[in-house]
Amino acid sequence: MRAHRSSVVAALAAVTAVTAVAGCAAKNDGKEGGGKGAIEVTATDSSCELSAKEFPAGHVRFAVQNKGSKVTEVYVYAAGDRIVTERENIGPGTKAEITAEIKAGSYEVACKPGMKGDGIRQKVTASGKGAAKRDPKLDAAVAAYRSYVQEQADQTLPEAQKFADAVKDGDVEAAKKAYALSRVGWERTEPVAESFGDIDPKVDVRADGVEKGQEWTGWHKLEKSLWEEKKISGDDKKLADRLITDLKDWQKRVGKAEITPTSMANGAKELLDEVATGKVTGEEERYSHTDLVDFQGNVEGAQKAYELLKPVVGKNDPALAKELDKQFKAIRTLLDDHRDSKSADGFASYDTVGKGERKKLSDGVNALAEPLSKLAAAVATTK
Amino acid sequence: MTQDDGTTTEDDKTAQTAEGSAPSRRSLLGWGGAGLALGAVAAGGTAAALRTGGDAQPAGADATSRSAVAFHGTHQAGIATAVQDRLHFASFDVTTDDRDELIALLKEWTKAAARMTAGDTVGDGAVGGLAEAPPDDTGEALGLPPSRLTLTFGIGPTLFEKDGKDRFGIKARRPDALIDLPQFPGDNLDKTRSGGDLCVQACADDPQVAVHAIRNLARIGFGKVAIRWSQLGFGKTSSTTPDAQTPRNMFGFKDGTHNLAGTDSAALDKHVWVADGAAKGKESWMAGGSYLVARRIRMHIETWDRTSRKEQEDIFGRDKGEGAPVGRKHERDTPHLKSMLPTAHVRLAHPDSNGGIRILRRGYSFTDGTDGLGRLDAGLFFLAYQRDVRQGFVPLQKRLAADDALNEYIQHVGSAVFAVPPGVRNADDWWGRELFA
Numbered sequence: 001m002r003a004h005r006s007s008v009v010a011a012l013a014a015v016t017a018v019t020a021v022a023g024c025a026a027k028n029d030g031k032e033g034g035g036k037g038a039i040e041v042t043a044t045d046s047s048c049e050l051s052a053k054e055f056p057a058g059h060v061r062f063a064v065q066n067k068g069s070k071v072t073e074v075y076v077y078a079a080g081d082r083i084v085t086e087r088e089n090i091g092p093g094t095k096a097e098i099t100a101e102i103k104a105g106s107y108e109v110a111c112k113p114g115m116k117g118d119g120i121r122q123k124v125t126a127s128g129k130g131a132a133k134r135d136p137k138l139d140a141a142v143a144a145y146r147s148y149v150q151e152q153a154d155q156t157l158p159e160a161q162k163f164a165d166a167v168k169d170g171d172v173e174a175a176k177k178a179y180a181l182s183r184v185g186w187e188r189t190e191p192v193a194e195s196f197g198d199i200d201p202k203v204d205v206r207a208d209g210v211e212k213g214q215e216w217t218g219w220h221k222l223e224k225s226l227w228e229e230k231k232i233s234g235d236d237k238k239l240a241d242r243l244i245t246d247l248k249d250w251q252k253r254v255g256k257a258e259i260t261p262t263s264m265a266n267g268a269k270e271l272l273d274e275v276a277t278g279k280v281t282g283e284e285e286r287y288s289h290t291d292l293v294d295f296q297g298n299v300e301g302a303q304k305a306y307e308l309l310k311p312v313v314g315k316n317d318p319a320l321a322k323e324l325d326k327q328f329k330a331i332r333t334l335l336d337d338h339r340d341s342k343s344a345d346g347f348a349s350y351d352t353v354g355k356g357e358r359k360k361l362s363d364g365v366n367a368l369a370e371p372l373s374k375l376a377a378a379v380a381t382t383k
Numbered sequence: 384m385t386q387d388d389g390t391t392t393e394d395d396k397t398a399q400t401a402e403g404s405a406p407s408r409r410s411l412l413g414w415g416g417a418g419l420a421l422g423a424v425a426a427g428g429t430a431a432a433l434r435t436g437g438d439a440q441p442a443g444a445d446a447t448s449r450s451a452v453a454f455h456g457t458h459q460a461g462i463a464t465a466v467q468d469r470l471h472f473a474s475f476d477v478t479t480d481d482r483d484e485l486i487a488l489l490k491e492w493t494k495a496a497a498r499m500t501a502g503d504t505v506g507d508g509a510v511g512g513l514a515e516a517p518p519d520d521t522g523e524a525l526g527l528p529p530s531r532l533t534l535t536f537g538i539g540p541t542l543f544e545k546d547g548k549d550r551f552g553i554k555a556r557r558p559d560a561l562i563d564l565p566q567f568p569g570d571n572l573d574k575t576r577s578g579g580d581l582c583v584q585a586c587a588d589d590p591q592v593a594v595h596a597i598r599n600l601a602r603i604g605f606g607k608v609a610i611r612w613s614q615l616g617f618g619k620t621s622s623t624t625p626d627a628q629t630p631r632n633m634f635g636f637k638d639g640t641h642n643l644a645g646t647d648s649a650a651l652d653k654h655v656w657v658a659d660g661a662a663k664g665k666e667s668w669m670a671g672g673s674y675l676v677a678r679r680i681r682m683h684i685e686t687w688d689r690t691s692r693k694e695q696e697d698i699f700g701r702d703k704g705e706g707a708p709v710g711r712k713h714e715r716d717t718p719h720l721k722s723m724l725p726t727a728h729v730r731l732a733h734p735d736s737n738g739g740i741r742i743l744r745r746g747y748s749f750t751d752g753t754d755g756l757g758r759l760d761a762g763l764f765f766l767a768y769q770r771d772v773r774q775g776f777v778p779l780q781k782r783l784a785a786d787d788a789l790n791e792y793i794q795h796v797g798s799a800v801f802a803v804p805p806g807v808r809n810a811d812d813w814w815g816r817e818l819f820a
Contacts, residue, residue, distance in 0.1 A: 257428075263449075264517050266515065323606065326606075327606055358574075359575075359609075362475075363478060365608035366605045366606075366609065367478065367605050367606035367607075367609070368606075370602060370605035370606060371605075371606065373516070373517045374516060374517075376515040376516055377513045377515060377516030378512060380515050380516070
């Protein structure tokens with residue numbers, strides 16, 4: 001939903017998290033920023049030089065120095081332009097350090113002078129094992145979550161197809177009914193989808209998130225046509241096809257997402273952030289008012305990640321587990337108060353939810369999101 | 384407003400006279416104020432520059448505006464303490480129904496409050512912790528001095544009983560003095576800006592320090608409490624020190640010339656603190672405490688500004704420049720009530736017109752931008768402490784609501800009342816212990 005920026009943030013969070021989890025992993029050595037052991041990245045307005053293009057897998061540090069005249073940013077991409085880590089806003093003459101847990105494989109490092117475009121790229125290779133040892137329960141949680149994410153994408157496609165078909169048939173009513181349901185799987189796993197940077201802005205951007213020069217595509221453009229313009233144009237029909245194409249891309253790539261225990265935990269918190277900033281205010285579904293369906297999807301996805309991590313959380317921080325159990329239950333109960341069996345998606349239209357009720361939902365989100373923000377720490381440290 | 388303002392000009396004089404004293408420091412402070420002198424009413428006062436409980440903190444204290452105010456004491460800090468420049472007041476709903484959970488929160492809050500008032504961070508601080516976890520402290524007060532932060536905790540009537548339910552087994556301990564305020568003529572109360580189960584008043588000389596404190600307490604409380612409403616304030620409307628210039632309210636009038644002085648322990652004992660003897664049986668937990676009335680008083684700024692100076696001055700009963708009472712020369716001259724209009728604010732709010740009633744005013748001006756109609760959303764966030772609301776705010780406000788000429792230019796839009804327990808004695812003590820023990 002939040003387009004490009006949020007996806008970057010999500011990816012960054014995931015990476016940082018990895019670093020922490022891999023605390024016991026083979027370190028590249030090195031202590032101070034830019035010191036020994038770091039791969040030096042020297043960026044100018046026209047070049048991007050690396051002190052090494054091959055390095056051992058594991059905890060890798062990049063010491064960036066911007067010798068150019070423009071603000072730059074540095075990205076590490078895995079195959080398919082998946083962001084492994086990045087750092088924006090490195091001013092001329094300044095240094096920055098980026099760290100990441102990098103598995104064996106081929107990557108590209110990109111410097112982007114002026115913070116634009118694809119950047120000046122260098123191919124690099126990480127070799128060896130360098131993997132962190134971690135609690136097998138966490139590995140199991142990650143594996144199970146990976147299956148869940150894939151499952152959500154797989155289940156979304158037929159629902160999305162139903163929606164797209166209705167749009168292509170010009171059937172406004174049928175499309176409206178299929179709209180919210182086609183988004184559920186996406187909403188449950190959004191932080192993972194957002195880690196792909198390029199998909200989210202195509203399928204889930206809102207009118208105010210469209211950047212200059214970007215065409216507005218995806219669910220919310222169609223939402224506007226259906227509810228506000230109340231008609232389906234020829235362009236909308238094409239957009240329906242594009243939505244399916246983009247979602248298929250997601251379905252194909254989502255299984256390869258970088259997922260770690262802490263990125264799962266932070267992803268759960270980010271799902272609640274989505275609720276707190278977009279759903280509870282009614283901004284997300286401003287035409288269809290189906291915000292409660294998204295809300296429920298976000299909560300379900302967060303709960304799934306939590307449940308999978310719980311064997312470890314329960315051991316490391318039992319009080320936190322108890323609080324989260326309680327608050328997840330509380331928010332589900334709150335949501336249940338707004339169910340409407342007559343609506344196509346099972347929930348009341350959000351424009352019928354009054355101020356007082358929205359305040360209650362907001363309080364519930366705060367009550368859950370605050371302890372949820374402590375989840376990453378509870379899986380990052382082993383007790 | 385009046386009450387709000389608390390500046391009771393005349394009262395002061397009277398008070399002085401009554402006490403047979405020559406112009407004392409206190410009297411000087413006193414009544415200068417003008418209209419909104421609500422404070423005036425009570426103990427004369429606005430200027431509640433008292434010190435905290437029994438601590439020896441000087442009331443005045445501009446010179447020490449960066450320093451820390453003692454958190455522990457007989458009375459809570461933030462009542463008699465010399466008034467700071469800024470306010471963030473928050474009212475909370477308790478969202479848990481678990482008594483133990485509430486008690487645990489109050490203990491955690493107290494611990495955090497003691498740290499923050501000393502200028503420390505909450506918990507493990509704002510930096511240096513785990514990289515992938517949010518810091519315990521939000522960090523915006525890092526590097527700032529304590530700024531005389533005080534955090535004052537209160538308990539609303541709904542904590543004792545709500546919708547007929549004894550929520551935490553304390554219904555029987557609700558003090559008689561903690562009444563539900565009556566509806567006053569002219570009130571236009573917004574429910575979402577009124578009431579609350581708990582409140583915390585944060586006062587500091589730096590707005591960021593006050594906001595930081597409430598923000599962190601709210602964060603600690605998520606899941607147990609939720610903010611119901613909050614109010615930022617600036618430009619204290621109560622004079623606190625004898626030599627300080629009397630502040631002006633949003634109507635441009637000096638306000639709080641004659642508030643209760645924070646150093647006047649006799650007056651505080653008489654008008655503000657609940658005496659041991661008065662707090663018997665179910666109310667014994669309130670000994671050393673006080674009762675707080677909070678009112679959000681919107682001022683109709685634009686129409687006021689179109690009112691002639693003469694009318695403005697008549698309404699208040701003081702002149703606009705000097706702040707002198709009608710017919711007098713200087714701000715701190717004893718007011719002559721009978722030379723004012725019968726509906727003049729100062730006249731009506733004065734202790735002489737109210738059987739000697741005095742309250743300790745601690746209000747702040749507020750400006751929350753504009754209201755969507757282009758009108759300045761501004762006014763007075765009135766805070767008054769007294770030992771019994773039934774003998775303090777209520778009779779005063781009844782009188783003012785009925786007759787005050789100022790009513791044409793003000794409207795009470797938010798209202799709350801809280802029992803403010805005695806001070807936290809030491810590091811093992813906590814907010815509300817006497818009630819829940």
